[in-house]
Amino acid sequence: PQPKYLADYAPPPVTVTHVDLHFRLDPLATRIRARLTCERREPGEMVLDGEQLKLISIAMDGAALDPSRYTLTDTALTLHDAPDRFILETEAEIAPETNKALEGLYMSGGMYCTQCEAEGFRRITWMLDRPDVMATYDVEIEADLPVRLSNGDEVAPGKWHDPWLKPTYLFALVAGNLVATSDRFTTVEGREVALNVWVRPGDEGRTGYALDALKRSMLWDERVYGRAYDLSVFNIVAVDDFNMGAMENKGLNIFNSRYVLASPETATDSDYANIERIVAHEYFHNWTGNRITCRDWFQLCLKEGLTVFRDQQFMQDERSAAVQRIGDVLTLRARQFREDAGPLAHPVRPESFVEINNFYTATVYEKGAEVIGMLRRLVGPEGYAAGCALYFERHDGEACTIEDWLDCFAEATGRDLSQFKLWYSQAGTPVVTVREDFKNGRYRIDLKQETPQTPDQPNKAPLVIPLAFGLLGRDGREIQATRIHALDTATDRLEFDLDEKPILSMLRGFSAPVILQHDQTDADRLILLAHDTDPFIRWEAGRMLSKSRLMAAVTDGAGFDAGWLDALHRLATDEAADPAFRALALALPSEDDLAGSLHAASVVPDPDRIHAARKSAQRAIADRLADDLPALRAAMAVPGPYDPRAADAGKRALGATLLRLQTLRDGGDAARAAYAAADNMTDRMAAFTCLLEARDTSVAAAFEQDWKHDRLVMDKWFMAQVAHADPSEAVAQAEALTQRADFDASNPNRFRAVLGGLSAGNPAGFHRADGAGYALLADWLITLDASNPQTAARMSAAFETWRRYDADRQTLMRAALERMRDAASSRDLREMTDRMLG
Ligand code: HT7
Numbered sequence: 087p088q089p090k091y092l093a094d095y096a097p098p099p100v101t102v103t104h105v106d107l108h109f110r111l112d113p114l115a116t117r118i119r120a121r122l123t124c125e126r127r128e129p130g131e132m133v134l135d136g137e138q139l140k141l142i143s144i145a146m147d148g149a150a151l152d153p154s155r156y157t158l159t160d161t162a163l164t165l166h167d168a169p170d171r172f173i174l175e176t177e178a179e180i181a182p183e184t185n186k187a188l189e190g191l192y193m194s195g196g197m198y199c200t201q202c203e204a205e206g207f208r209r210i211t212w213m214l215d216r217p218d219v220m221a222t223y224d225v226e227i228e229a230d231l232p233v234r235l236s237n238g239d240e241v242a243p244g245k246w247h248d249p250w251l252k253p254t255y256l257f258a259l260v261a262g263n264l265v266a267t268s269d270r271f272t273t274v275e276g277r278e279v280a281l282n283v284w285v286r287p288g289d290e291g292r293t294g295y296a297l298d299a300l301k302r303s304m305l306w307d308e309r310v311y312g313r314a315y316d317l318s319v320f321n322i323v324a325v326d327d328f329n330m331g332a333m334e335n336k337g338l339n340i341f342n343s344r345y346v347l348a349s350p351e352t353a354t355d356s357d358y359a360n361i362e363r364i365v366a367h368e369y370f371h372n373w374t375g376n377r378i379t380c381r382d383w384f385q386l387c388l389k390e391g392l393t394v395f396r397d398q399q400f401m402q403d404e405r406s407a408a409v410q411r412i413g414d415v416l417t418l419r420a421r422q423f424r425e426d427a428g429p430l431a432h433p434v435r436p437e438s439f440v441e442i443n444n445f446y447t448a449t450v451y452e453k454g455a456e457v458i459g460m461l462r463r464l465v466g467p468e469g470y471a472a473g474c475a476l477y478f479e480r481h482d483g484e485a486c487t488i489e490d491w492l493d494c495f496a497e498a499t500g501r502d503l504s505q506f507k508l509w510y511s512q513a514g515t516p517v518v519t520v521r522e523d524f525k526n527g528r529y530r531i532d533l534k535q536e537t538p539q540t541p542d543q544p545n546k547a548p549l550v551i552p553l554a555f556g557l558l559g560r561d562g563r564e565i566q567a568t569r570i571h572a573l574d575t576a577t578d579r580l581e582f583d584l585d586e587k588p589i590l591s592m593l594r595g596f597s598a599p600v601i602l603q604h605d606q607t608d609a610d611r612l613i614l615l616a617h618d619t620d621p622f623i624r625w626e627a628g629r630m631l632s633k634s635r636l637m638a639a640v641t642d643g644a645g646f647d648a649g650w651l652d653a654l655h656r657l658a659t660d661e662a663a664d665p666a667f668r669a670l671a672l673a674l675p676s677e678d679d680l681a682g683s684l685h686a687a688s689v690v691p692d693p694d695r696i697h698a699a700r701k702s703a704q705r706a707i708a709d710r711l712a713d714d715l716p717a718l719r720a721a722m723a724v725p726g727p728y729d730p731r732a733a734d735a736g737k738r739a740l741g742a743t744l745l746r747l748q749t750l751r752d753g754g755d756a757a758r759a760a761y762a763a764a765d766n767m768t769d770r771m772a773a774f775t776c777l778l779e780a781r782d783t784s785v786a787a788a789f790e791q792d793w794k795h796d797r798l799v800m801d802k803w804f805m806a807q808v809a810h811a812d813p814s815e816a817v818a819q820a821e822a823l824t825q826r827a828d829f830d831a832s833n834p835n836r837f838r839a840v841l842g843g844l845s846a847g848n849p850a851g852f853h854r855a856d857g858a859g860y861a862l863l864a865d866w867l868i869t870l871d872a873s874n875p876q877t878a879a880r881m882s883a884a885f886e887t888w889r890r891y892d893a894d895r896q897t898l899m900r901a902a903l904e905r906m907r908d909a910a911s912s913r914d915l916r917e918m919t920d921r922m923l924g
């Protein structure tokens with residue numbers, strides 16, 4: 087397949103202004119009658135997309151269309167000599183039950199559902215399946231099923247009208263035997279909205295948190311962005327088989343059930359937080375994505391980067407802002423920096439693709455959100471609000487580009503954003519190097535920025551990088567409050583007249599997605615850790631202290647010094663600090679983070695040494711904290727009924743960290759007791775994983791016995807046993823789990839639990855020197871690719887780091903990639919493997 091290019095964009099010669107759909111649902115022979123109101127805009131043929139459809143009939147303006155007037159292929163229906171205005175009627179037949187790709191109309195757990203983003207609508211009927219064709223919709227669903235849902239407002243049972251213009255990717259249909267938990271919301275404009283969360287009977291007791299998160303999201307968007315909801319109903323449906331997290335279809339959001347269903351017994355604190363974030367994210371798309379959509383898929387970050395930024399703002403407002411920001415930075419570094427440093431690096435707005443599904447990436451989403459955050463930092467909160475207001479007013483009902491978005495900010499603030507725009511086109515993570523000098527009362531900061539080469543982009547221009555910084559005295563007092571310096575040249579210098587050399591607190595709040603190279607002394611980092619006014623910098627200083635110890639332990643077998651262990655002891659026992667922050671500060675950099683940093687420092691990472699060094703660091707911390715562990719753990723006990731909110735969740739997080747340390751000392755005694763006493767899934771999983779790490783698998787059988795009826799809980803069980811296995815046993819463990827009758831490879835959650843549990847959860851196991859981990863993953867991805875290319879291609883990114891490793895591992899990983907490339911049945915996996923092989 088040929089790549090598509092941003093530069094080749096052209097509007098369609100004929101467009102569709104209204105879509106009438108009639109569905110007669112049947113697992114193996116669903117019939118779809120489509121009636122499209124078409125209007126010519128320019129000369130040219132009308133080429134409708136359509137895939138895996140059986141044509142039953144075709145008519146134009148009420149008369150059967152002569153075969154000479156159209157051409158039908160596997161992927162398109164071309165109309166020859168179409169008039170300027172006409173009605174096109176087609177009837178198609180499809181088999182939702184056999185659709186395991188989970189794109190288009192498919193069946194999950196006995197219900198019908200759809201996934202149309204990005205190009206799934208063409209598997210339902212012939213249509214201009216592109217986001218710049220926006221139409222109103224009428225939908226009728228014929229089926230002997232109690233619940234029949236589509237977009238918009240219900241005008242009669244099973245009949246829906248969506249008055250808002252929307253592209254095909256926001257179309258949705260759901261039908262099945264479902265039950266709803268319902269509520270109401272009155273918008274600031276006085277609109278009464280019925281809210282429903284639809285689930286399978288039996289799951290209705292687990293919908294309360296999603297519904298609560300939805301109401302809070304609606305209020306927040308009114309309060310913070312002035313955006314109100316615009317239909318009489320907002321439906322959310324939970325589906326077990328789903329490729330991603332959720333989908334923002336107009337008025338009918340469809341969710342992976344793991345991001346809807348939660349009860350204290352079955353969901354962990356992080357499940358609750360994910361539900362809150364994803365419910366908010368999909369709701370916020372109603373304005374950033376739906377009312378204003380993307381002109382083409384190259385503009386994906388226009389809706390995704392902005393909506394991630396909005397969900398991050400929401401979570402900061404609803405929970406602890408500091409803890410949320412640190413978590414977002416951890417995710418960005420773990421996923422996006424890794425992507426940017428390897429063969430899959432691409433700009434936030436890619437310029438070409440073969441398969442758009444391969445570009446729902448950390449770069450488009452998370453770096454896209456950071457770009458919005460930088461824009462806000464540069465133009466200030468008022469400028470940002472003015473730019474957003476102009477965007478919503480000017481482009482409502484349109485399909486837009488990044489240029490449209492930036493023009494609103496340039497116009498609202500009078501700023502020239504042409505250099506800032508490079509953030510959208512230039513791939514790679516900039517490295518900002520800081521050097522300090524203090525002489526005769528003059529303090530200088532020399533700054534340098536450099537963006538490394540990435541595929542197809544050998545030369546990089548300087549970016550505009552907002553650097554938020556402050557200065558501390560040696561006593562820890564702040565002598566310069568936060569200032570933002572926009573670094574927009576390759577080098578720059580800042581100068582201050584001061585009595586003594588200060589301590590530089592650079593990149594406060596992680597003000598730009600860059601790698602900071604700043605050789606600070608341990609003494610400076612300890613002062614920042616103890617005193618900086620910015621919580622991100624306090625955490626970062628602690629992390630740098632830990633990282634330097636771990637890197638030295640890996641490379642030179644260095645031990646762990648008392649100064650560092652004392653600092654961690656002070657953190658752990660600091661009762662004034664937020665427990666969630668303490669838990670984050672005690673967490674060591676991940677094995678993958680260390681491998682990436684070693685590679686960046688030109689050291690070939692050895693996964694076994696990294697694993698061993700982390701373990702011995704944890705043991706050293708456990709020994710240093712030994713006397714305090716019982717009291718600290720007791721202080722983290724959370725009395726009363728389970729509450730998922732941040733305060734209690736933070737205590738449980740620190741409690742789990744301490745239990746992990748305790749387990750290293752007592753071999754699992756405390757964890758066994760904690761497992762027996764746990765009355766919620768957060769505590770139960772913490773104890774279970776501690777025991778797995780202590781190589782006590784005795785509770786695994788009891789866990790299974792207790793939860794074998796619950797698919798989502800069993801996903802945790804599957805994943806934990808691989809991710810927390812001894813690295814030497816992880817591959818065998820994963821392989822054994824795939825042989826079980828309840829390992830259903832067609833369910834993406836279960837597949838990810840086992841194979842993702844290996845590739846992402848157990849790096850030393852995955853990178854086993856004999857290549858067994860690579861071989862197992864490659865085998866399974868080749869198998870999955872035949873039915874579900876999207877998930878197979880996504881998970882193949884586990885191999886994106888192959889060039890980091892030693893020659894033997896490189897040979898083995900390359901062989902696995904070549905094998906996948908040669909066996910790929912989809913363009914999805916083919917494109918991914920081609921790009922990784924380079
Ligand atoms: N906009 C949604 C993306 C999505 C998706 C993309 C490709 C294939 C399947 C998918 N399911 C959902 C979700 C979001 O980012 O909000």
Ligand code: ZN
Pocket residue numbers: 367371389390393394
């Ligand atoms: Zn999104």
